[in-house]
Amino acid sequence: MGTKEFKLPDVGEGVAEGELVNWLVEVGDTVTEDMPVAEVETDKALVEVPSPYNGTVKELLAEEGQMVPVGDVIITFDVPGEDDEESETEETATAADATAEPAGDDEAATAAEAEPAGAEAGAEAESGDDEAETPSGRVFAPPNVRRLARELGVDIASVDGSGPSGRITEGDVRTAAEADESDTAETADDAPEPRSVSVGDGESSVSKRTTDGETATTVESAARDRTLAAPATRRVAEEEGVDLNAVPATEQRDGEGFVTAEAVREYAEAQRQARQAEVEAASATTDASGVSADAEAGGAASAESGAEAPEMTAEGPVERVPYRGVRRTIGKQMEQSKYTAPHVTHHDTVVIDDLVEFRAETKELASERDVKLTYMPFVLKAIVTALKEYPELNATLDESDPDDAEILLKQYYNVGIAVATDAGLMVPVVRNVDEKSVFELAREIDDLASRARDRKVTREEMQGGTFSVTNFGAIGGEYATPIINYPETAILGLGAIEQRPVVQDGEVTAAYTLPLSLSIDHRVIDGAVAGRFTNRVMELLQNPKLLLLE
Structure with missing residues (x-):
């Protein structure tokens, strides 16, 4: 090799x-x-x-x-x-010199010795x-x-x-x-019954509570040195704090134990039940130092599960989490944006009863076309229409030459959609929004958001945005001060769509409203322009059928 x-x-x-x-x-x-x-x-x-x-x-x-x-x-x-061929040649020549046998006999002997290895390799290949x-x-x-x-x-x-x-x-x-x-x-029906093994050194036993309340014990032979398992199973073992080599193997592959994720979970649950039984049995006893036995058992359980004790400070226990990966990238991006662009946020609220009704009427047609129709495609269409009228919000301030900076008014419309994921905030970009229908946008938004949550969105799909939207209303918020996705010049935050009291024709009534929070780069955009842009977006959302003309 x-x-x-x-x-x-x-x-x-x-x-x-x-x-x-x-x-x-x-x-x-x-x-x-x-x-x-x-x-x-x-x-x-x-x-x-x-x-x-x-x-x-x-x-x-x-x-x-x-x-x-x-x-x-x-x-x-x-x-x-x-390297293999050279090694085999050298070994053959050495053997020939040592035995002074004819080269042909030595080659035959070498071939004979190599045959079992080749057969074994073939078996490994068949194993998958x-x-x-x-x-x-x-x-x-x-x-x-x-x-x-x-x-x-x-x-x-x-x-x-x-x-x-x-x-x-x-x-x-x-x-x-x-x-x-x-x-x-x-x-499975033809498989032999599991044999009973007494528990001894190097052997693992798992206690499992049965439905009638009794405790059954499954015992496996000594812990394996190596276990075959899928990467997802290994992650489950890490999350459960379980030694994968101690989990009873569900099958054999290539002579090695193979363990499934379900087996890991069952083993972890059995361990938890066994530890809980020990804690309950010892909970009434306390040692001479005043430390209760159940506390000792709890400490032992933490040690067995691989959990690290929290770091103690003068104020109390803390846990250290590395600041890196996506979280660090987000932090650096937010820091650059906040300390580079002077932020101003404009807040407003729009009544969207007609949009709610129009979406409800259209959802059945969308479902027939396998489209998940949310409010976001309508918002994007309204934003792009307004951006064409107020291009300062679809721009970048080019400061590559500090003495001769320029505002780049972009004539293409790529809108980033902020998506909250387990790893942090990701902003995949919907490209050429002005060229797509509401249904096309709905499909693309759903696809990008789903892949972002699964960490399958590509780097290229998160680049090239000209304006961004963040929907903090999805978790119940109304207003915020969103940070601009630098080097863009504006970002629109959406609050939760709910029925709220509004004054219409001199009377207070309940109406569906959408809170809006528009943050702008005040170096490029004046407050008056931000207000006019928001008014245009509100006008289009109040009259959603106007969006069909765009």
Whole structure:
């Protein structure tokens, strides 16, 4: 085997470093070219890093959570190649010199010795670690399909692709997984009963409370040194604080125990129940120092689960969370915007009874066309119409030459939609809003928002915006002072759409209203212009049928 180093590539334009979020492989795993080996987060994108080789993982040189500069070696592979051939040639020549046998006999002996190894390698290939045999020697499947196969425990090399040119789709992988489950169910009845093992050193026992209140104990042999499991299962084990090698294996693959996510959860729950039973049994006792036994048991439980005790300060306990990745990127962007552009926020409220009624009338038609119709497409259409009349809000202040700065009035309309995700705020961009219908915008907004929450939106899809919208009303807010997505010059915040008391024709009535919060860069936009822009947006939202004329 020849050793190959793999350096962290530039996973985004101009990126200097990335956080290695998750390894998708372990030492000893067989990988194929283009197979994802790690997840790396940089700027606001989470990307999969594929292997450039066919081979075996030799060493992982970075820890999960570590910031790695672009160009640093993060992993090495053992790759079959010229080194193998040279090594075999040298060994053959050495053996020939030592025994003084004819070269032909020695080659025959070498071939005989190599045959079992070749057979063994063939068996490993059949086990699913190698690629499917295609003319090019590669499996045709995109990274998301490969990830799904790993999570479902499917050998992607054995899956027949139904896509163009034999490309494997998610449907193909799910079908294969269902077939595997069916085969497992058919053979389950013939499986031998689990044998009973006494608990001893190095053995793991799991207590599980049954429905009748009694406690049953499942005992597995000594903890394994290595366990096969999908990356998603390993993440579940980390979240539950469980040693994956101690979880009873649900099946065997290649002679190694294979564990599913469900097995990990059951094991973790059984451990929690067992610890709780111990705490309850000892809760009445207290040692001479006045420390209760249940507190001791609780401390032991924390140690077993791998949870770290909080750091103690003079004021009290604290937890340290690394400030990096998406959160750090958001912070730097907000800092630059707030300290560069003088912010002014204009607040107003628009009555949208007609828009609420119009959307309700249109939702059935949208549903027939498989469109999830929200208020956002109507808001975007109103914004773009107003931007065409007040272009200062669709601009950038170019300060590349401080002595000769310019305002760039953009004549294209790409609106960023702020999406709250588990990792922080992401702003995918809907491009050319002025050229799309309400239904087209609805589909695109739903797609971008869904992929942003799943961390599947690309870096390019979060660039090129000219104006932004943030919907804090989704969590019940009314007004805010949103920070401009610099170097844009304005951002519109939307409050919650609710029935509120308003005065109409001299009487107080209940009406659906939408609170608006428009933040502007006061270097470029005057307050009067911001007010006129907001009035135009309000006019269009009050009369939604006008949007159909745009």
